[in-house]
Amino acid sequence: xxxxxxxxxxxxxxxxxxxxxxxxxxxxxxxxxxxxxxxxxxxxxxxxxxxxxxxxxxxxxxxxxxxxxxxxxxxxxxxxxxxxxxxxxxxxxxxxxxxxxxxxxxxxxxxxxxxxxxxxxxxxxxxxxxxxxxxxxxxxxxxxxxxxxxxxxxxxxxxxxxxxxxxxxxxxxxxxxxxxxxxxxxxxxxxxxxxxxxxxxxxxxxxxxxxxxxxxxxxxxxxxxxxxxxxxxxxxxxxxxxxxxxxxxxxxxxxxxxxxxxxxxxxxxxxxxxxxxxxxxxxxxxxxxxxxxxxxxxxxxxxxxxxxxxxxxxxxxxxxxxxxxxxxxxxxxxxxxxxxxxxxxxxxxxxxxxxxxxxxxxxxxxxxxxxxxxxxxxxxxxxxxxxxxxxxxxxxxxxxxxxxxxxxxxxxxxxxxxxxxxxxxxxxxxxxxxxxxxxxxxxxxxxxxxxxxxxxxxxxxxxxxxxxxxxxxxxxxxxxxxxxxxx
Numbered sequence: 001x002x003x004x005x006x007x008x009x010x011x012x013x014x015x016x017x018x019x020x021x022x023x024x025x026x027x028x029x030x031x032x033x034x035x036x037x038x039x040x041x042x043x044x045x046x047x048x049x050x051x052x053x054x055x056x057x058x059x060x061x062x063x064x065x066x067x068x069x070x071x072x073x074x075x076x077x078x079x080x081x082x083x084x085x086x087x088x089x090x091x092x093x094x095x096x097x098x099x100x101x102x103x104x105x106x107x108x109x110x111x112x113x114x115x116x117x118x119x120x121x122x123x124x125x126x127x128x129x130x131x132x133x134x135x136x137x138x139x140x141x142x143x144x145x146x147x148x149x150x151x152x153x154x155x156x157x158x159x160x161x162x163x164x165x166x167x168x169x170x171x172x173x174x175x176x177x178x179x180x181x182x183x184x185x186x187x188x189x190x191x192x193x194x195x196x197x198x199x200x201x202x203x204x205x206x207x208x209x210x211x212x213x214x215x216x217x218x219x220x221x222x223x224x225x226x227x228x229x230x231x232x233x234x235x236x237x238x239x240x241x242x243x244x245x246x247x248x249x250x251x252x253x254x255x256x257x258x259x260x261x262x263x264x265x266x267x268x269x270x271x272x273x274x275x276x277x278x279x280x281x282x283x284x285x286x287x288x289x290x291x292x293x294x295x296x297x298x299x300x301x302x303x304x305x306x307x308x309x310x311x312x313x314x315x316x317x318x319x320x321x322x323x324x325x326x327x328x329x330x331x332x333x334x335x336x337x338x339x340x341x342x343x344x345x346x347x348x349x350x351x352x353x354x355x356x357x358x359x360x361x362x363x364x365x366x367x368x369x370x371x372x373x374x375x376x377x378x379x380x381x382x383x384x385x386x387x388x389x390x391x392x393x394x395x396x397x398x399x400x401x402x403x404x405x406x407x408x409x410x411x412x413x414x415x416x417x418x419x420x421x422x423x424x425x426x427x428x429x430x431x432x433x434x435x436x437x438x439x440x441x442x443x444x445x446x447x448x449x450x451x452x453x454x455x456x457x458x459x460x461x462x463x464x465x466x467x468x469x470x471x472x473x474x475x476x477x478x479x480x481x482x483x484x485x486x487x
Contacts, residue, residue: 005207008052008326011095012133013053014336015295016026019054020054020056020078021052021055021056022040022053022055022056022058023035023036023041023047023057023058024040024048024057024058024060024085024411025040025041025043025044025046025047025057025058025059025060026040026042026060026062028040028042029060031043031046035047035057035264039209039441040060042049043066044064044065044095045066046158047070048071048445051070051080052072053072053073053074053075053078053080053112054075054079054080055081055135056080056083056409057081057082057083057119058083058084058085059083059084059085060085060090061086061341062089062090062091063090063091063092063093063342064090064093065093065095066094067094067096067097067102067103067105068082068092068104068105068115069098069106069107070110070113072110073111073112073113073136074114074138074294075111076112076417077110078112079112079113079136079138079362080113080294081114081115081116082113082114082118083116083117083118084116084117085376086119087116087141087195088117088119088141088143089465090118091118091120091121092118092119092120092121092122093121093122093123093126094122094126094127098464099125099151099434100130100150101126102127103122103127104118104120104122104128104133104138105120105128105130106129107129107130107131107132107133107134107137108132108133108134109133109136109453110134110137111133112136112137113128113134113136113137114137114140115139115140115142116138116140116142117140117141119142120142120143120145120159121235122147122148123330125148125149125190126147126148127148127149127150127152127153127155128144128147128151128153128154128155128169129144129153129154129155131157131159131162132157132159133157133159134156134158134162135159135160135161135182135223136161136162136164137159137166138162138163139160139162139175140163140165141165141167142166142167142169143167143168144167144170144354145168145171145174146171147173147174148173148175148437149174150183151174151182152186152187152210153172153183154169154182154185154187155187155189156187156188156189156194157189157190158189158190158191158464159188159190159191160193160194161192161194162191163194163197163457164194164196164197164199165195165197165198165199166198166199167186167196167199167201168199169185169199169200169202169208170185170200170201170208171185171201171203171204172184172203172204172205172208172469173403181205181229181408182205182206183206184204184207184209184234185201185203185204185207185209186206186208186209186210186390187210187212188210188211188212188215188218189212189215189297190212190215191211191215191218191323192215192216193217194215194219194220195218196221197219197220197221197222198221198222198223199223199224200224200225201224201225201232202224202226202229202250203227203228204226204227204229204230205229205230206224206230206231206258206398207222207230207231207232207262208227208230208233208292209225209234210233210234210235210236211236211238212432213236213237213238213239213294213295213297215238215239215241215481216238216239216240216365217239217241218238218240218241218242219241219242219244220241220243220244221242221243221244221245222241222244222246222247223246223247225246225249225262226247226249226250227251227252228250229252229254230250230252230253230254230261231251231252231253231258231260231261231262232248232249232251232279233248233263233281234262235264235265235266235269236263236265236291236294237265237266237295237296237298237299237300238265238266238267238269239267239268239269239272240267240269242269242270242332243264243269243270243271243272243274243407244271245274246274246275247274247275247277248262248274248275248276248277249275249279250278250279250280251279251281251283252279252280252281253278253281253314254300259281260279260281260283261282261283261284261318262280262283263286263287264285264286264299265286265297265298265299266299266302267298267299267301267302268301268302269299269303269305270303271302271304271307271387272305272306272307273306273307274307274308275307275310276307276308276309276316277308277311277312278310278312278313279312279313279314280313280327281314281317282312282314282315282318283308283317283319284317284333285310285318285319286298286299286319286320288318288322288326288330289322290322294387296319296322296330298322298329298330298331298332299330299334299345300318300330300333301330301332301334301336302333302334303314303335304334304335304336304337304339305332305335305338305339306338306339307339307340307478308339308342309339309340309341309344310340310341310343311342311346312344313344313346313347314343314345314348314354315344315345315348315351315352315353315354316341316342316353317341317353317354318336318353318355318356319354319355319356319363320356320358321356321359321360322435323356323358323481324356324357324461329360331356331359331360332359332360332363333362334362334363335362335363335364335366336363336366337364337365337366337367337368338366338367339368339372340368340369340371341369342369343355343367343371344372346359352370352419353365354396368448403471413484416465417427446457448475
């Protein structure tokens with residue numbers, strides 16, 4: 001009998017570290033209590049000190065001062081979790097961590113931590129989070145607004161295998177000496193194997209989302225970039241990055257943005273199934289340049305396919321190398337395939353794709369659709385054209401396959417196929433709309449009104465605060481979605 005009792009005691013002792021505890025916080029709680037639902041703790045500091053691997057603390061609705069800064073890490077399969085009992089009913093106003101500026105969340109050299117369902121709104125100056133040297137961190141269902149006092153109020157450095165899911169991050173309010181809104185908002189530095197998905201980023205002075213060159217093997221998926229105040233993002237030659245199923249809209253040249261163009265500098269990356277529409281400046285650029293003592297920024301050996309560029313107030317996309325005779329080329333080895341460009345640059349000459357003369361000759365453009373109101377002649381000002389300098393050596397081609405018809409116009413050679421329209425450009429512009437009765441894909445008829453008037457009407461119909469979607473484009477592109485085989 002005694003042997004059995006001793007065996008049971010040993011088993012319980014061995015099991016004790018595995019058992020997870022559930023604690024609670026309340027603005028009306030008491031830190032001297034047990035942290036139970038009936039007698040919750042009051043402060044975040046009490047939870048920081050108490051939580052062990054596998055433990056969870058649930059915040060009851062209300063507002064809390066202080067900074068989430070656990071003194072220990074969780075373990076694989078047993079994370080330490082900070083969560084709102086009712087999602088987004090909890091406001092964190094921030095506090096002073098042990099080693100840096102005012103924050104709502106501070107993690108340094110921590111692993112297996114989950115933070116979810118909280119609303120971060122720092123008061124009297126302060127940022128949202130600072131993560132350094134972390135592994136396996138998950139931020140989920142977070143609202144972050146009103147960050148200020150630092151250039152990047154949501155920053156992760158040297159963090160790996162982290163997940164940022166269902167975030168709503170906006171209004172980074174860093175001001176310069178002239179009271180202009182400046183600064184970035186969400187940044188990854190030296191981070192690898194991280195996933196950012198199902199999130200919205202907007203309203204920052206310079207840009208709301210940034211990946212630096214030392215970030216690689218990261219995924220950005222199903223996000224909405226709607227800055228409104230400036231450019232939408234900057235990827236600085238980030239290697240092996242996947243960007244997919246995102247909406248990129250409301251880019252603007254204002255405040256401290258420098259300009260309104262989002263920078264897509266990726267190296268051996270993929271940009272696919274994205275919607276780029278209704279930006280109030282040139283929305284997306286590969287304009288290689290050198291910054292300080294860093295290696296030049298550019299786009300190398302990357303793939304851009306099944307994207308839709310529509311209703312942007314300047315050209316949909318541009319690619320320029322670092323110099324007239326670059327050595328080496330910083331825009332090289334890229335493939336643009338099965339992309340749709342439609343009704344861009346309505347108040348200009350209808351420019352859809354703008355290519356610099358010095359980009360490398362091994363950049364390829366395959367089966368892209370350029371759609372406008374009317375056929376285009378060389379050097380005309382009709383909406384729907386693309387600009388290809390005569391000095392450029394870029395290759396425009398189509399995959400080898402049977403085609404139902406081939407026709408030639410004064411502006412180059414083009415092909416109408418069942419799924420895509422393709423051009424092999426030999427002059428500075430190409431015919432971009434089929435003559436009546438030409439075999440080819442079925443698209444909505446061109447609007448009767450002038451493109452600029454119609455696009456303004458369509459833009460007024462779309463709220464600038466609404467979540468963008470292809471369906472919001474109405475009769476213009478009612479059958480067009482990224483990745484459906486048409487662009």
